[in-house]
Amino acid sequence: MPKKEKKEAEENMENVKRTPVEDAELSENGEQVAAEIEALQKQLEEAEAKATENLDGWQRAQAEFVNYKNRVQRDNEMMKALMKGDIIKKVLPVLDDLERSLAHRPKNDSWADGMELIARKFQNVLSAEGVKPIEATGQPFDPNFHEAISSEPNDEVESGHIIEVVQNGYMLGERVIRPAMVRVAQ
Numbered sequence: 001m002p003k004k005e006k007k008e009a010e011e012n013m014e015n016v017k018r019t020p021v022e023d024a025e026l027s028e029n030g031e032q033v034a035a036e037i038e039a040l041q042k043q044l045e046e047a048e049a050k051a052t053e054n055l056d057g058w059q060r061a062q063a064e065f066v067n068y069k070n071r072v073q074r075d076n077e078m079m080k081a082l083m084k085g086d087i088i089k090k091v092l093p094v095l096d097d098l099e100r101s102l103a104h105r106p107k108n109d110s111w112a113d114g115m116e117l118i119a120r121k122f123q124n125v126l127s128a129e130g131v132k133p134i135e136a137t138g139q140p141f142d143p144n145f146h147e148a149i150s151s152e153p154n155d156e157v158e159s160g161h162i163i164e165v166v167q168n169g170y171m172l173g174e175r176v177i178r179p180a181m182v183r184v185a186q
Helices: 003-016 020-103 109-127
Strands: 131-133 144-150 164-167 170-172 174-178 179-184
Touching: 020 109, 020 170, 020 174, 109 131, 144 164
Parallel strands: 144 179
Antiparallel strands: 131 170, 164 179, 170 174
């Protein structure tokens, strides 16, 4: 509607004379409209409160799901590391036997040289998987990494330090798979 026509319509409305009955009806209608507006505002507030509550619930559920996923992933990684450690622990006696046999091998024997290559390959595979031997000889005894099989007097080594490693210990990352079996100086 053009501006001119709109202005004329507004002027016509002002020029119309209302009767007291019409004024009462308009007043009643105004009260009804105000009541409806108030009811609608109340419904709007309730709907907004419900929407906020639903949003909060959704955000909590989302956070719980992310925490659940992280926990499952962490548990799976831990389980994988434990299984890997268990398998490696079962294989370590084979490496021990190879090392013991190589300690008593005849010199200039090609068969013994082949066994040494096998032992080195075995050690390389373990190190590639993150397995590392526990350094013990000459170190202070630590029950977290060492298992004492004897305590002997020794003039060459300080008391409480390791004299000799009887069986190598190994770690997988920060976890001890098998403690080193050692002899400790008194």
